[in-house]
Amino acid sequence: MAKTKVKSHLVSVPVDPSHADFEAAAKKLSMSPESLQQIIDLTQLICEESTGRNLSPSQIVSACLNVVTEVIREGCDPRTHADMCSSIFQQLWAGVGLSSDHSPKEQ
Numbered sequence: 849m850a851k852t853k854v855k856s857h858l859v860s861v862p863v864d865p866s867h868a869d870f871e872a873a874a875k876k877l878s879m880s881p882e883s884l885q886q887i888i889d890l891t892q893l894i895c896e897e898s899t900g901r902n903l904s905p906s907q908i909v910s911a912c913l914n915v916v917t918e919v920i921r922e923g924c925d926p927r928t929h930a931d932m933c934s935s936i937f938q939q940l941w942a943g944v945g946l947s948s949d950h951s952p953k954e955q
Contacts, residue, residue, distance in 0.1 A: 863888055 864870065865885050874884040898908045920932055941948065 863892075 871881050874881040920929055
């Protein structure tokens with residue numbers, strides 16, 4: 849498997865689940881290694897599909913935001929919507945490397 853890494857919630861995650869740090873990364877993210885692998889697989893599928901369709905970065909962002917919005921609106925407790933949106937914003941802000949005078953609170 850490739851030695852590429854995927855960043856997720858500010859944790860560098862080895863794509864190869866047999867890598868020694870994979871289980872530790874999943875634990876740091878408060879999920880099972882299987883759940884982390886499912887997320888990585890879905891991310892890879894989205895990237896491959898986007899490339900195959902020759903989508904621009906803005907088209908990919910728009911599509912992903914539409915999916916996230918629908919999942920939150922239809923699949924999550926409305927009482928958690930504000931916290932979820934805030935967390936997504938903080939993760940996105942940090943993930944693209946924007947400066948901040950404070951760190952996002954740990955989940």
